Amino acid sequence: MRIYADNAATTKMSPTAIAAMLPYLTEHYGNPSSLHTIGQQANEALEGARGVVAQCLNARPDEIYFTSGGSEADNQAIRSAAKNGARQGKKHIISTAFEHHAVLHTLNALAQEGFEITLLDVHEDGVVTPEEVAAAIREDTCLVTIMYANNEIGSIQPIPEIGALCKERKIPFHTDAVQAAGHLAIDVKAQNIDMLSLSGHKFHGPKGVGVLYVRKGLQLHSLIEGGAQERRKRAGTENIAGIVSLAAALKESCDHLEENAAKVSALRDKLIAGLTAIPHSILNGHPTHRLPGNVNLCFEGIEGESLLLLLDDKGICASSGSACTSGSLDPSHVLLAIGRPHEIAHGSLRLSLCEWNTEEEVDYMLAEIPKVVDYLRNMSPLWRAMEKGEKPYVIQ
Numbered sequence: 001m002r003i004y005a006d007n008a009a010t011t012k013m014s015p016t017a018i019a020a021m022l023p024y025l026t027e028h029y030g031n032p033s034s035l036h037t038i039g040q041q042a043n044e045a046l047e048g049a050r051g052v053v054a055q056c057l058n059a060r061p062d063e064i065y066f067t068s069g070g071s072e073a074d075n076q077a078i079r080s081a082a083k084n085g086a087r088q089g090k091k092h093i094i095s096t097a098f099e100h101h102a103v104l105h106t107l108n109a110l111a112q113e114g115f116e117i118t119l120l121d122v123h124e125d126g127v128v129t130p131e132e133v134a135a136a137i138r139e140d141t142c143l144v145t146i147m148y149a150n151n152e153i154g155s156i157q158p159i160p161e162i163g164a165l166c167k168e169r170k171i172p173f174h175t176d177a178v179q180a181a182g183h184l185a186i187d188v189k190a191q192n193i194d195m196l197s198l199s200g201h202k203f204h205g206p207k208g209v210g211v212l213y214v215r216k217g218l219q220l221h222s223l224i225e226g227g228a229q230e231r232r233k234r235a236g237t238e239n240i241a242g243i244v245s246l247a248a249a250l251k252e253s254c255d256h257l258e259e260n261a262a263k264v265s266a267l268r269d270k271l272i273a274g275l276t277a278i279p280h281s282i283l284n285g286h287p288t289h290r291l292p293g294n295v296n297l298c299f300e301g302i303e304g305e306s307l308l309l310l311l312d313d314k315g316i317c318a319s320s321g322s323a324c325t326s327g328s329l330d331p332s333h334v335l336l337a338i339g340r341p342h343e344i345a346h347g348s349l350r351l352s353l354c355e356w357n358t359e360e361e362v363d364y365m366l367a368e369i370p371k372v373v374d375y376l377r378n379m380s381p382l383w384r385a386m387e388k389g390e391k392p393y394v395i396q
């Protein structure tokens with residue numbers, strides 16, 4: 001048995017998304033900028049996809065820009081707002097300590113360029129409150145950027161409320177919705193979102209293609225200079241096959257949003273109940289206000305990396321947090337942000353499910369994971385010291 005429980009890192013493409021892409025790799029290979037028939041067919045496909053994405057978000061087609069993925073969309077949104085702000089002498093940006101690195105590292109770069117960044121603390125449940133955002137707003141704030149749902153611990157932020165207060169204060173509001181799109185209902189108008197990033201490969205679409213939504217009236221600046229593609233905001237011949245496939249995958253996910261969420265959250269809750277029964281374990285993230293597929297726990301006395309390798313031997317593909325930090329021995333910045341001490345943050349496990357996971361797989365994981373945790377604990381001198389009472393447990 002091989003179980004894929006790492007859907008927050010990437011997903012398997014759906015048959016619909018693959019079928020949608022194939023004609024644009026074979027007979028419809030035109031460049032949308034060409035004036036001839038083959039080019040114009042590609043252009044129609046591009047605009048069709050733009051319309052589909054717009055509809056899924058309740059945006060207008062001319063508010064949708066295709067990018068190379070979530071990271072580029074985050075970079076472009078933040079850099080554009082920073083440039084607009086700087087022109088008015090506003091160089092303060094509000095975000096959180098548990099954003100994705102595509103956001104955090106862009107903000108670090110802006111700090112080097114003279115911007116002042118306020119990273120809000122996150123509570124133990126992994127949620128920031130609108131009141132905290134309101135309290136951080138200053139006269140010179142030019143952007144609030146807060147992720148829709150966290151990629152490691154799954155907690156969902158109060159986006160409509162934060163959006164409403166930014167609207168009232170006339171401050172652009174961007175959200176990295178890469179984990180939310182295709183999984184939670186998004187309505188950029190009703191939720192007061194000015195800019196939003198999403199990525200195809202997190203909802204059964206292809207890798208290397210994403211979307212930046214920018215509300216009409218906000219000025220967007222390009223990161224890449226060149227041709228006049230994407231209304232002069234993103235140069236480069238369009239990835240038509242990827243774009244068409246992303247749109248098909250997003251539509252398919254949005255058409256089945258509620259039934260998928262119901263199915264996946266039932267599996268999630270069964271896993272959480274079973275795994276939190278392991279002594280000295282703790283759930284990370286909000287108990288209920290979390291992504292349908294996200295399970296994240298810390299186990300006292302073990303190393304996340306060893307846990308992952310042993311689980312892989314048992315056919316379970318999991319993660320210790322973000323794919324970007326695995327490989328390094330630093331504990332996750334997200335777990336540190338919610339206040340987990342270093343020694344606990346090291347022993348984390350993220351299982352991220354999709355609608356193709358089964359109850360049988362969940363039962364197998366519930367049978368195997370406690371055995372592996374036990375095995376690792378028995379080898380740990382630290383754990384034995386805690387068992388003998390020579391050292392206190394951190395997780396009670």
Ligand SMILES: *Cc1c(COP(=O)(O)O)cnc(C)c1O
Pocket residue numbers: 008009068069070071072074100102147149150151176177178179199200201202208209210
């Ligand atoms: C995956 C992810 C990204 C990056 O998207 P790419 O398309 O891989 O560049 C950004 N933000 C979050 C929250 C993500 O989960």
